[in-house]
Amino acid sequence: MKRVVVGPFNRVEGDLEVTLDVEGGAVRAARVCSPMYRGFEQLLAGKTPLDALTIVPRVCGICSVAQSAAAARALASAMGLEAPANGRLASDLVRAAESAADHLTHFYLFFMPDFAREAYARRPWFDAVQARFQAVRGSAAAEALEARARLLDLMGLLAGKWPHTLALQPGGTSRAVLPHEKLQLLLTLRAFRAFLERTLYGDALERVAALDDAAALAAWRDARPAGASDFAAFLRVADDLGLERYGRAHDAFMSVGAYGPDGAPWLAPGVYDGALHPLDPASIDEDVSHAWLADDVPRHPAQGVTRPAPDKPGAYTWCKAPRLGGRVVEVGALARQVVAGHPLARDLVARGGGNVLSRVAGRLLELARLVPEMERWVAALAPGEPFCADGALPDEASGVGLVEAARGGLGHWLEVRGGRIHGYQIIAPTTWNFSPRDAGGQPGPLEQALTGLPVGDGEAAVLVQHVVRSFDPCMVCTVH
Amino acid sequence: MPGDSSAGGRLNVLWLQSGGCGGCSMSLLGSKAGDLHRTLAGAGVELLWHPSLSEASGAEALEVWRACADGRTRLDVLCLEGAVLRGPAGTGRFHLAAGTGEPMMAWVRRLAARARQVVAVGTCAAFGGMSSGGGNPADACGLQYEGDAPGGLLGAEWRAPDGLPVVNVAGCPPHPDWMVETLVALGMGALGPADLDRLGRPRAYADQLVHHGCPRNEYYEFKASAHRPSDLGCLMENMGCKATQAHADCNTRLWNGSGSCLRGGFACIDCTAPGFEEPGHPFAATPKVAGIPIALPIDMPKAWFVALAALSKSATPRRVRENAVADHPLVPPGIRTAGRK
Ligand code: SF4
Ligand code: SF4
Numbered sequence: 001m002k003r004v005v006v007g008p009f010n011r012v013e014g015d016l017e018v019t020l021d022v023e024g025g026a027v028r029a030a031r032v033c034s035p036m037y038r039g040f041e042q043l044l045a046g047k048t049p050l051d052a053l054t055i056v057p058r059v060c061g062i063c064s065v066a067q068s069a070a071a072a073r074a075l076a077s078a079m080g081l082e083a084p085a086n087g088r089l090a091s092d093l094v095r096a097a098e099s100a101a102d103h104l105t106h107f108y109l110f111f112m113p114d115f116a117r118e119a120y121a122r123r124p125w126f127d128a129v130q131a132r133f134q135a136v137r138g139s140a141a142a143e144a145l146e147a148r149a150r151l152l153d154l155m156g157l158l159a160g161k162w163p164h165t166l167a168l169q170p171g172g173t174s175r176a177v178l179p180h181e182k183l184q185l186l187l188t189l190r191a192f193r194a195f196l197e198r199t200l201y202g203d204a205l206e207r208v209a210a211l212d213d214a215a216a217l218a219a220w221r222d223a224r225p226a227g228a229s230d231f232a233a234f235l236r237v238a239d240d241l242g243l244e245r246y247g248r249a250h251d252a253f254m255s256v257g258a259y260g261p262d263g264a265p266w267l268a269p270g271v272y273d274g275a276l277h278p279l280d281p282a283s284i285d286e287d288v289s290h291a292w293l294a295d296d297v298p299r300h301p302a303q304g305v306t307r308p309a310p311d312k313p314g315a316y317t318w319c320k321a322p323r324l325g326g327r328v329v330e331v332g333a334l335a336r337q338v339v340a341g342h343p344l345a346r347d348l349v350a351r352g353g354g355n356v357l358s359r360v361a362g363r364l365l366e367l368a369r370l371v372p373e374m375e376r377w378v379a380a381l382a383p384g385e386p387f388c389a390d391g392a393l394p395d396e397a398s399g400v401g402l403v404e405a406a407r408g409g410l411g412h413w414l415e416v417r418g419g420r421i422h423g424y425q426i427i428a429p430t431t432w433n434f435s436p437r438d439a440g441g442q443p444g445p446l447e448q449a450l451t452g453l454p455v456g457d458g459e460a461a462v463l464v465q466h467v468v469r470s471f472d473p474c475m476v477c478t479v480h
Numbered sequence: 481m482p483g484d485s486s487a488g489g490r491l492n493v494l495w496l497q498s499g500g501c502g503g504c505s506m507s508l509l510g511s512k513a514g515d516l517h518r519t520l521a522g523a524g525v526e527l528l529w530h531p532s533l534s535e536a537s538g539a540e541a542l543e544v545w546r547a548c549a550d551g552r553t554r555l556d557v558l559c560l561e562g563a564v565l566r567g568p569a570g571t572g573r574f575h576l577a578a579g580t581g582e583p584m585m586a587w588v589r590r591l592a593a594r595a596r597q598v599v600a601v602g603t604c605a606a607f608g609g610m611s612s613g614g615g616n617p618a619d620a621c622g623l624q625y626e627g628d629a630p631g632g633l634l635g636a637e638w639r640a641p642d643g644l645p646v647v648n649v650a651g652c653p654p655h656p657d658w659m660v661e662t663l664v665a666l667g668m669g670a671l672g673p674a675d676l677d678r679l680g681r682p683r684a685y686a687d688q689l690v691h692h693g694c695p696r697n698e699y700y701e702f703k704a705s706a707h708r709p710s711d712l713g714c715l716m717e718n719m720g721c722k723a724t725q726a727h728a729d730c731n732t733r734l735w736n737g738s739g740s741c742l743r744g745g746f747a748c749i750d751c752t753a754p755g756f757e758e759p760g761h762p763f764a765a766t767p768k769v770a771g772i773p774i775a776l777p778i779d780m781p782k783a784w785f786v787a788l789a790a791l792s793k794s795a796t797p798r799r800v801r802e803n804a805v806a807d808h809p810l811v812p813p814g815i816r817t818a819g820r821k
Binding site for chain 2: 005006007008009010011013014015016017033035036037038039042043044045046047048050051053054055058059060061062064105109110113116117134135136137141142145146148149152153154155156157158159160161162163164165166167169171172173174175176178184188308310383384386387388390465476
């Protein structure tokens with residue numbers, strides 16, 4: 001048996017190292033390491049609770065608004081405060097824009113460039129894919145970045161700036177929208193839709209969102225001439241390389257639910273493992289048996305502690321291992337769409353579980369569904385009505401903020417004592433997906449997804465990258 | 481070949497990340513300069529490697545780092561994003577560079593010794609930033625500062641071969657233009673010691689105050705102040721705004737199209753300054769003594785401020801007074817109908 005260390009992984013957010021035990025040309029076991037620790041949970045202790053709004057976005061520059069939203073929710077729940085409809089819509093729009101920008105960045109900048117690598121030079125699609133998607137040189141990156149920058153104009157208007165806004169408040173948002181600004185928001189979304197329909201999909205968003213099973217997806221792909229759709233180009237590559245056969249994890253999917261009023265979100269919360277179950281956040285705990293953190297029993301995050309123990313034997317990462325009722329679950333756009341019951345996502349998962357194809361398709365399906373939804377939210381904004389409610393924070397309180405970031409469920413657990421933050425625990429999406437083994441030896445989702453994967457030279461060397469990137473990891477979030 | 485030390489006229493840039501959030505890079509990707517890669521290439525900037533943009537991964541990426549570290553590839557500019565993590569106990573093990581087993585701190589030191597120029601991207605890399613807040617659990621510091629104390633990883637005396645200290649493109653995150661323009665200026669050989677302020681920040685943006693161009697200036701003049709998030713009034717008196725002391729051009733060079741912190745309805749927290757992460761008071765509240773904010777506008781004597789504030793408060797027009805505490809203008813400016821032809 002041979003041990004291979006892979007890192008630094010680039011085109012992921014932050015630092016990542018993977019250790020593979022290889023035998024007979026395949027991965028026997030994988031260990032995922034997040035090699036950086038800053039200690040945000042520690043540095044929040046003792047602060048004025050509202051300071052979390054300034055501090056936690058800096059956990060992560062790629063999902064900074066999701067962090068803001070989770071903090072705002074945790075504070076709102078501690079204050080017993082509910083945002084007016086405008087505040088909720090504006091904050092949903094800001095979060096959706098961040099997610100949409102993320103999905104776009106992931107596809108064009110992080111994921112597709114791997115198919116332009118020399119390892120694939122013999123594949124019939126190679127020249128076209130290289131011209132389009134090669135890192136830095138490909139024609140797609142510039143177009144995607146321009147569309148992304150234009151989409152983020154929505155952030156400038158609704159949130160002042162991105163990343164690291166303070167506009168998302170417990171009571172709503174700090175930036176009311178005037179009637180003419182509603183039109184600007186619509187025009188911004190129209191421009192983004194035009195890019196997606198012309199370039200990414202080569203079709204109307206509604207038609208992509210209406211694809212209801214794998215056969216419909218294949219027929220849709222075959223009907224798009226080469227060069228007319230970047231999504232179809234990916235689907236052709238995926239078909240040729242058999243990407244649906246790689247990267248399967250535990251096939252239990254979790255979503256905390258996203259967008260819209262509490263109790264009736266647009267994307268429903270739940271757990272899906274072939275059947276749909278309700279989500280019980282009380283059954284979440286974090287195990288630190290293989291993390292460089294002081295050993296203890298698995299704890300619910302409301303009672304969680306974070307104490308570095310860099311010399312701990314048997315530990316191999318700074319990431320904790322969150323489990324749901326003891327189970328390993330996968331989070332992300334695919335999980336959200338599967339839990340919410342989208343027929344295409346459900347069919348892809350029924351056929352091959354979570355895998356490189358279904359995760360990427362799940363993300364692009366979500367993007368196609370999200371933008372028309374955002375247009376409806378803009379239309380529902382009511383200038384003149386309030387955007388932010390007032391409230392006071394009791395000196396003794398606790399709060400929870402659960403939101404869906406682009407990469408999956410994000411949770412903040414806040415404990416206030418004597419008017420100060422006493423405890424603050426964060427479980428980020430990649431903490432779920434890239435968690436290490438737990439005390440029972442269960443590997444985390446990526447560790448499982450890499451097990452059995454062929455490794456070697458040429459194409460077999462790039463496969464690991466596809467599997468890792470299919471999760472769109474965000475390491476700075478993971479360990480905060 | 482890219483990065484070949486024989487290729488003249490190019491600025492070889494290696495961009496590393498350490499104890500930060502990646503937000504500086506994310507901000508950079510929002511550049512309105514159109515095709516970012518072409519903009520940089522046009523100025524002769526060659527990105528040898530950037531963690532989110534480059535193709536090379538794993539061993540190939542490490543080969544780029546090694547070639548720079550041992551002088552096989554000419555390294556013109558080392559960019560570091562994120563603070564240097566020195567903990568635990570000075571070992572740097574809170575950030576081991578993936579795939580190397582070595583602290584990132586050691587890589588940064590080694591590469592900085594080869595680089596013709598070192599750029600701290602963002603307030604973390606410049607001064608420690610948010611990563612050094614609270615009790616500073618990871619023992620984070622900047623490249624040449626720890627807060628506003630010179631020192632940091634490289635030491636106060638460190639100078640590039642041509643005399644420049646570490647260039648601190650401070651901001652949390654920096655505006656994309658601040659980063660692009662700094663790299664372009666370096667590519668053109670147009671950034672000298674006189675172009676940096678006392679804290680190593682490019683004067684191109686740091687010689688301004690965020691207060692300049694703020695759309696709330698009329699409210700400021702009359703001390704018509706916001707009381708709650710989403711109020712339109714001046715954010716200085718109650719909401720913690722430091723725009724009158726913060727060095728940046730955020731209100732004349734807008735963010736994401738039409739934005740700035742103040743335009744977004746929230747306070748400037750002076751994110752380009754050392755120590756912004758620990759203001760000594762809640763971020764969104766203005767500390768006061770006897771009703772007067774303790775941090776007054778830079779260059780302004782307290783007596784004058786107090787006298788002018790009292791006068792202007794008594795002269796506040798109804799429009800300004802009422803709109804200051806609303807989330808959209810309730811009273812429009814009057815229209816003069818008489819006396820003109
Ligand atoms: S300076 Fe701010 S945006 Fe940049 S890495 Fe540090 S926390 Fe993130
Ligand atoms: S307005 Fe102030 S806090 Fe906001 S980005 Fe500019 S300098 Fe930083």
